[in-house]
Amino acid sequence: MAKQVIFRILHTIGILLILVVILFPLYWMVAASLKTESQIFSIPPVWRFTPHFSAYAQAIRQDDVLGALLNSLIVTVGSVGLGLLVGAPAAYGIARYQFRGRRDVWFWYVTNWMLVPVVVLIPFYLTASRLHLINNLIVLVLVYQVFVVPLVVWLMVDQFRSVPIDLEEAAQLDGLGRFGVFLRICLPLVKPGIAVSAILAGIFAWNDLLYGFILTPGRSVRTAPMIVLTYLGGYIVPWPKVMAGATLVCAPVIIGGIVVHKYIARGLTLGAVK
């Protein structure tokens, strides 16, 4: 009994330790956004300070972070939406049919996931420029499909497999067509999978920097991470403002993560269902 108590205490301490390690950098970021420049760097560190919100005001006023957040939102929702629209049926097709080339099709998605961005970047830029799509948010929605679609397919194949086959057969007997079965019966049952692939694909789309800098550099179409990281030049880093911007950029994603976290256990079963 005593052994079990000790185990539980250690167990809890372990989890608390994990929490601290995960959360400390986040705290440091938010704290830095509320400190003054010299407080950020003072050693020993300033633990108690009067928070200044001026860095947020600056980030919003000077750099139009809010406009950029809106751009990011448009691009993320657009690319995740498109990815789900084409990816979910594909996953269903792979999960439910035996057909020649199925394995290769599946592998083709994984290959796209492996694609290094530099490969995509130059050809994509040249084509987009020929089509006058530079500085058009659509181009980001399209290019993000390179990782959104594979992710959606990968996660969703498994989800569709976990739907009991009897359910589908019964629905078919009731006169629903194949597509009807997919739409009315299966999709509602794989909500956790949709939620999880949406949030994960959304995170990658939201956080992209490489494509954004090249394809949509214009001031009015910049995405949120681009604004924060214009300072990467290493010349002068206005730390409070950068950290305020970074906090604003991360906040929506973290909130999204919190919203879907309860689905994760059911939605992230990569290949686990046989």
Next chain:
Amino acid sequence: MKRRVARRAALLHKEEDFRTMRKWGLLAATAVMAMCTHAWAWSLKDAAAPYKGTSITVVGLDRPSYAAAQQLTPEFTKETGIDVNWVTFPYEDSLKEETLNFVSDSQQFDVILSDVVWPVTFVDAGWVLPLQHFLDDKKLADPDVDVKDFFPVWRASFTVDGKLYGLPFDSYAGLLYYNKSMLKAAGFDSPPATWDDLLKTYAPKLTDKGKGVFGYALQSARGETQTADAFARFLWPWGGRFLNIGKKEILVNDAQSQAGIEFRQSLLPYMPPGIVSDDHSQVVEMLMQKRVAMITEWSAFYPTLSKSPIADDLGIAMEPKGPDGTYSAFGGFAYMVSSQVPKAKQDAAWLFVQWLTSKEMAKPLIEHGAVVARQGADEDPSIQAKFPNLAPMVKTWETATVPDWRPQLQCYPRFSDIVSDWGSRIELKQVDVKQGLDSMAKSLTAYMDSSHCWEHTNTPEKYMKQD
């Protein structure tokens, strides 16, 4: 504000002139008026009239000069009706963005930003227009543009094949920034005059490793910082050179160059240990946090440092002298006009560049935190009194630096990359100085020969003597 008042005063003055003139009789008045019309016919507003509603895109960086320019840009739009969109990149990305823009002919940018080492790249590829084209156009050229008012070293830097391609903006000289109280506490009333003093007299007394305080810090992060700030800075004052373009020779491993880089290595014990990874921002931060006593940084950092906790202790001087004289760091930018965009945009772009770099705008820009290369403004005692970085900067440009402090090569990006690569390895002591410089020279020679880069070069110092 002051500027507007001045302008109005000038106008009033002219009106008064007219009133006096009237008394002289109709004939004379007409004659004089005709002359006057000729002399001040040009106004930005009239010149811009055909381009009203045009919108142009300007490439900028996240540095103080561009922030100042962006703050003042609405005045230009108000006057001209030309819309100005700023796009801002990290420095390290800007050349990539502009090159992709040109290679794909995507016409994103009208006003092109050129680092002092890029003109030959842009000009050889035919991406930018010679400015004479605009200067000769009576409708577009402000009679008061006064190109000669730019410092000669700056005009030369943006002259390729005898033609001027860019008007300087955001112009720097390397300066020595130091903490007066720290120096005083160590018994020094003035900053070191020579690098030798800095190393042998100043640095040892200012360094206290136990307290984490160091005499000097040299920004050495890989990339252009390593090449320009950490490498070139220790070539020239020792008589070292990157190359001899005429003889197609790489000189980074000759005796003088080696002496300079050896010297740099001997400074390491007085610098913070992580220095090889530190960029401008960290070094400036360490000076502000009193962790180092001296840094050599661009003149453009004054506005940042002047707002820091050490503002009252901040001393500014020219960079120290080496055995072969004073050759301070030289860097900065100019604005050019894209050759790929439609003519109306080019003209509007020119009007913007001309306005931004004009004599009239120089002082407001400086007041807003920019650094410009206009002699009239930079040498103005009233401005110098407010901005102590200007006097040593002017003196540096006039006496202590060269326009090809970094070589102007079409293949400069890769060239610089190789220098930065081996420069970092030497600084990290992964190779000894001689060995590292030999390898650097070997790579550079191989690259210069194989890429036919020797044929695409510019030697701007010859344009210094022309006027």
Next chain:
Amino acid sequence: MDETSVVPMTGTADEAIPVPLSERLAPWFFVAPSLILLLAIGLYPVVFTFVISFKYWVMGMGAPEWTGIANYLSALGSSDFSDAVVRTLVLVVISLPVQLVLGLLIALALDSTHIALLRRLLQICLVIPIAITPAVVGLLTALMFNQQLGIVNYLLGRIGIAPVNWLGDTTNAFITVILVQIWEWTPFVALVLSAALATVPKDIEEAAMLETERWWPRFRSVQLPFMWPGITAALVFQTAFTLKEFDMIYSIEKGGPGTATEVAMLQIERLAFRGFDIGVAAAESILMLILSIVLARIYIRLFYREID
């Protein structure tokens, strides 16, 4: 594993009963839209890059010219590239196992905690590291690991450890990158594995409980088999992430000091966008792509029977 009830509806019909054309085409009806999209967006650039990899093309210095396999020779002959690839693989080999082990421990801890609040909190927090923009993670690293002014050395100092030159020393800088990568990605691995753990049927788990009190045999014979697919998926996922890693490492110190943290992506990017040597960069990209496909194939062969 065949005891589960999921059998593809058209099953093994391919060989036996003739299937009507409409049924044969049905899967393609579902798959086609995404395939077409990916062919346009994924395949076209690869083909383009493949073609460019046989050309001499330095941006801004004239039009591309055919040069045969010269770019591949120069890529394979340059120690810059091979060093960067080795660094990348070292990163994979060190960081991945650590992520898996820690991720597994966290997943098990999450599974077995009795405090509901703690469980939820941890579940939420595991999302945070991947939610923070990788480039911001890099900037934060530069801030926190700064030798003079960083919090990490300060905290180490409090427990009596002398300041570590995290970013200015070649070995330490690489260690820093590994540490940060582990921080960034272990929670994701933990999430994947805890989802896999949740697929272990409760009755089997309870039956095993009755059989033995000891943890290890239960884990090995009951939980682990259900986790293999998750582990493989995490491996493929993380390998891809590590091979593609750019933003985080770049924003710490651009691959420095020297080239100490210059992984393959950084090296290719440097060549392509700082040296503008597009031809050689394209050749290197193709080589990297081949490497990652081979790795993915190996993983899937070894552990992933899911798609058979």
